[in-house]
Amino acid sequence: MTRDGIASFRNPWFTASVGITAAIALVAAIVGFVWLPLQHPGERFKGVWDAICSAAGLVRNTSSGGQIVGADYLTTSVEIDPQMLEGASAESIGRGATLALRCTMCHGARGLSQADTPNLAGQYPVTIYKELVDFKTGARASAVMAPVMADLSDADMRDLAAYFAYLPRVTSSGPAAGEPPRIVASGAPLRGIAPCGACHGEVDSKASAAWLEGQPAIYLRTQLEAFSTGARHNDIGEQMRNIARQMTAAEIAVASAFYAERP
Amino acid sequence: MWNSKRLVLAHLWFAFAGFGAALLLGEWQMFIRSPLHAWISDPEWYYRSVTAHGTTMAYVFPTLVAMGFGYFVAEEALKQPLVGLRWAWLGFALVAIGTIAAIVPVALGLASVLYTFYPPLIGNPSYYIGVVLVVVGSWVWVALMSINMYRWKRDNPGAPVPFPMFATVAGSYLWGWTAVGAALELLFQIIPVALGWRSTIDAGLARVFFSWTLHAIVYFWLMPSYIAYYTIVPRAIGGRLFSDTMGRIAFILFLVVAMPIGIHHAFEDPQIGSGFKYLHSVFTALVALPTVLTVFTICASVEIAGRLRGGKGVLGWLAALPWRNPVMLGAALSFVMLGFGGAGGLINMSYQLNATVHNTQWITGHFHLIFAGAIVIMYFVIAYDIWPHLTGRALDSFRLMRAQLWTWFLGMIVLTFPWHWVGILGMPRRMAFYDYTDPAIAAQAASVTMSVVGGAILVVSGVLFFIVLVHGMTTQRVQPGTYRFSVAVRPPRVLPAALNGFGLWLGLMVALTIVNYGFPIAHSLATPGTAVPAVKVGERW
Numbered sequence: 001m002t003r004d005g006i007a008s009f010r011n012p013w014f015t016a017s018v019g020i021t022a023a024i025a026l027v028a029a030i031v032g033f034v035w036l037p038l039q040h041p042g043e044r045f046k047g048v049w050d051a052i053c054s055a056a057g058l059v060r061n062t063s064s065g066g067q068i069v070g071a072d073y074l075t076t077s078v079e080i081d082p083q084m085l086e087g088a089s090a091e092s093i094g095r096g097a098t099l100a101l102r103c104t105m106c107h108g109a110r111g112l113s114q115a116d117t118p119n120l121a122g123q124y125p126v127t128i129y130k131e132l133v134d135f136k137t138g139a140r141a142s143a144v145m146a147p148v149m150a151d152l153s154d155a156d157m158r159d160l161a162a163y164f165a166y167l168p169r170v171t172s173s174g175p176a177a178g179e180p181p182r183i184v185a186s187g188a189p190l191r192g193i194a195p196c197g198a199c200h201g202e203v204d205s206k207a208s209a210a211w212l213e214g215q216p217a218i219y220l221r222t223q224l225e226a227f228s229t230g231a232r233h234n235d236i237g238e239q240m241r242n243i244a245r246q247m248t249a250a251e252i253a254v255a256s257a258f259y260a261e262r263p
Numbered sequence: 264m265w266n267s268k269r270l271v272l273a274h275l276w277f278a279f280a281g282f283g284a285a286l287l288l289g290e291w292q293m294f295i296r297s298p299l300h301a302w303i304s305d306p307e308w309y310y311r312s313v314t315a316h317g318t319t320m321a322y323v324f325p326t327l328v329a330m331g332f333g334y335f336v337a338e339e340a341l342k343q344p345l346v347g348l349r350w351a352w353l354g355f356a357l358v359a360i361g362t363i364a365a366i367v368p369v370a371l372g373l374a375s376v377l378y379t380f381y382p383p384l385i386g387n388p389s390y391y392i393g394v395v396l397v398v399v400g401s402w403v404w405v406a407l408m409s410i411n412m413y414r415w416k417r418d419n420p421g422a423p424v425p426f427p428m429f430a431t432v433a434g435s436y437l438w439g440w441t442a443v444g445a446a447l448e449l450l451f452q453i454i455p456v457a458l459g460w461r462s463t464i465d466a467g468l469a470r471v472f473f474s475w476t477l478h479a480i481v482y483f484w485l486m487p488s489y490i491a492y493y494t495i496v497p498r499a500i501g502g503r504l505f506s507d508t509m510g511r512i513a514f515i516l517f518l519v520v521a522m523p524i525g526i527h528h529a530f531e532d533p534q535i536g537s538g539f540k541y542l543h544s545v546f547t548a549l550v551a552l553p554t555v556l557t558v559f560t561i562c563a564s565v566e567i568a569g570r571l572r573g574g575k576g577v578l579g580w581l582a583a584l585p586w587r588n589p590v591m592l593g594a595a596l597s598f599v600m601l602g603f604g605g606a607g608g609l610i611n612m613s614y615q616l617n618a619t620v621h622n623t624q625w626i627t628g629h630f631h632l633i634f635a636g637a638i639v640i641m642y643f644v645i646a647y648d649i650w651p652h653l654t655g656r657a658l659d660s661f662r663l664m665r666a667q668l669w670t671w672f673l674g675m676i677v678l679t680f681p682w683h684w685v686g687i688l689g690m691p692r693r694m695a696f697y698d699y700t701d702p703a704i705a706a707q708a709a710s711v712t713m714s715v716v717g718g719a720i721l722v723v724s725g726v727l728f729f730i731v732l733v734h735g736m737t738t739q740r741v742q743p744g745t746y747r748f749s750v751a752v753r754p755p756r757v758l759p760a761a762l763n764g765f766g767l768w769l770g771l772m773v774a775l776t777i778v779n780y781g782f783p784i785a786h787s788l789a790t791p792g793t794a795v796p797a798v799k800v801g802e803r804w
Contacts, residue, residue, distance in 0.1 A: 005760070006760050006761060006764070006766050006767050007766070007767065007770070011760075011761070013759055013760075013761035013762075013767065014761070014767055017519075017761075017767065017768075017771060018771065021519070021771055021774075021775065024545065024546075024549070025542070025775070025778055028541065028542050028545035028546070029538070029542060031541065031545075032537070032538040032539075032540075032541030032542050032545070033538035033541075036537070036538075036541060037537070037538070052538070054536070054537075055536050055537050055538030055539075055541075056536040056538055056539070056782060056786070057534065057535055057536025057537075057538075057539065057782075057783065057786055058536070058786070059790075081462075081796070180304075185302070185304050186302050186304070186696055186698065188698065188701075189694065189696055189697065189698055190698060190701045190703050190704065195304075195306075198306075203305055203306065203307065204307075
């Protein structure tokens with residue numbers, strides 16, 4: 001038999017192998033694309049073609065599906081990307097310093113709080129910017145912050161973020177924390193709790209997640225409790241709410257105390 | 264042996280060196296996440312180790328064994344010097360450079376993305392470029408296998424291609440085509456993002472491309488072992504190959520149906536339609552056929568040996584087999600592991616049953632039992648069988664070889680059976696930390712500890728393997744004589760063209776790939792808004 005003769009229906013090897021392969025593929029296709037989809041009692045296909053399209057993976061607009069259920073509360077409007085707010089200009093920082101005078105009452109003259117509010121000095125600019133926007137839009141509720149934010153423009157909030165990020169981060173003067181408690185170091189895999197450091201610094205940093213070291217314990221605890229009840233809900237993926245809901249009161253207390261004491 | 268001894272030895276030593284290092288990493292991983300060790304607190308170290316272990320064991324080790332053994336077969340089966348020796352060294356250099364380029368960023372923690380890449384995770388570009396170099400180096404081998412076979416056919420018109428070469432070329436074509444999926448994913452999707460040219464990636468499409476590679480790569484790993492079943496085992500135990508034709512058909516079936524079935528790795532992926540999942544499931548079931556043919560043919564061949572050695576009766580031939588021969592022992596242990604692993608595979612390929620074990624430790628147990636067990640134990644057998652022909656020295660520590668094969672078998676069973684078990688209990692894979700103090704999984708602690716013990720036995724076996732090989736470099740020089748492959752009961756004199764070449768089968772392989780993958784890929788490409796932002800690994804964002 002010559003080489004040219006291989007791809008010929010006179011060659012029994014060709015006829016048999018192509019025929020058997022095609023037959024298997026055809027029968028499998030009929031079963032997989034027509035018969036099996038039509039056996040699903042929950043699916044309401046408009047016809048065989050509709051079933052085939054569904055089995056092929058096409059996105060279909062059915063009468064039952066397609067409705068997107070929105071949240072019944074305000075969610076954050078900030079779209080974060082890792083490079084945003086990088087490389088702030090000196091002018092931006094200067095404007096931010098002026099605007100920051102209105103923050104000093106609670107957050108201290110140089111971003112270091114004496115009032116159990118967060119220390120802002122050296123915080124990531126993306127984190128500050130996102131929280132400011134959320135306070136302004138109401139995605140994060142605060143009777144104190146909302147009126148302060150009322151007249152700030154988007155540029156103002158970027159300048160404030162640049163200024164606070166520019167300030168030197170001051171390490172805690174308190175006693176150094178010991179080994180991290182288990183909930184901080186390991187999380188609790190069976191309850192879906194990741195280690196805090198997976199987003200907040202020690203292991204990895206995720207955009208918009210704050211660093212927590214030296215923040216007031218009472219502030220950290222209040223926020224975790226607010227996340228767990230849903231009173232605070234400006235984590236658009238529910239990442240903090242899902243974690244906080246699963247934490248016990250004791251774990252919240254120990255994690256907050258640990259970060260407050262950590263330099 | 265004409266001129267490729269050093270080439271083959273270089274491939275095998277590099278392969279085994281990587282294997283040894285990755286074996287230690289594997290056991291370390293088992294240990295640190297077991298109840299025997301406190302949580303290491305930083306999962307990054309774990310994933311770094313898993314990436315290095317997987318990359319070495321899945322890409323570098325089997326590829327180099329297949330390449331080295333392929334060059335050996337090309338010379339010894341065709342009885343002619345290897346055509347393209349310089350190109351072969353170039354291929355080896357590409358694999359070696361690629362390995363280093365890939366492993367260095369992994370060691371530095373810049374590419375802890377696991378060997379399956381997992382976009383949208385994106386690591387250092389050097390990792391991916393290194394993997395591409397490994398693949399390109401292996402493609403040089405694919406081309407050389409083809410060239411050597413066709414050069415021989417030209418010089419021997421009408422003569423049947425010796426079976427070992429036919430099977431090797433089938434394996435090389437399978438790899439050449441199946442590596443295209445991962446190559447497309449790397450070159451057009453991942454590397455542009457890793458180099459910073461793009462910031463988003465269609466992870467769903469990437470998974471479809473990877474599944475193109477991911478299943479048939481297992482059959483590429485398997486090829487040297489299957490070639491050894493057919494061409495080494497019957498000869499080594501004094502028997503005959505039951506059927507040359509059956510062997511050719513088995514390798515042809517692997518070539519045609521091993522490729523278009525990879526979506527059974529993506530049964531839970533929403534971007535792929537259920538119809539294609541079913542289609543791939545059907546063809547996955549078909550790929551059991553060449554394995555059934557192989558088990559039948561090899562058992563029949565071994566029975567011939569048993570009867571030639573005086574075995575009588577229905578089972579008497581089993582007792583007459585040369586069980587002290589490492590090749591016989593290795594093949595038998597390999598078959599046992601292949602049986603258990605294959606049975607588990609039938610679960611994984613079934614759409615509904617897969618849902619119960621998907622992404623659990625069952626899967627880890629399954630592919631270790633098949634690859635690290637049934638396949639790798641035959642790599643050891645291949646090395647033991649051809650070593651004297653490569654070194655010109657006797658390899659005579661048979662007791663040590665038997666101990667090595669037994670410990671590998673026992674270690675693999677003790678490692679993987681508990682893995683399967685905890686998988687059924689729901690233990691997820693790819694996790695760095697398990698809290699065994701939690702009552703929900705406290706009962707799994709004993710099984711996991713058992714796996715650590717299995718891993719330790721494997722490390723001992725690995726050490727024995729190196730002792731045997733290194734000892735074999737220092738023994739007295741011998742004249743090993745001409746290397747012989749198994750001879751069939753009825754050696755073929757004339758073969759139909761379809762069993763002596765690959766044109767028809769390559770055509771079927773490509774056609775089935777288009778049928779089974781064409782639409783899912785085209786659909787992903789045509790659907791807007793499927794790309795997601797890349798997540799860079801090893802950078803603080």
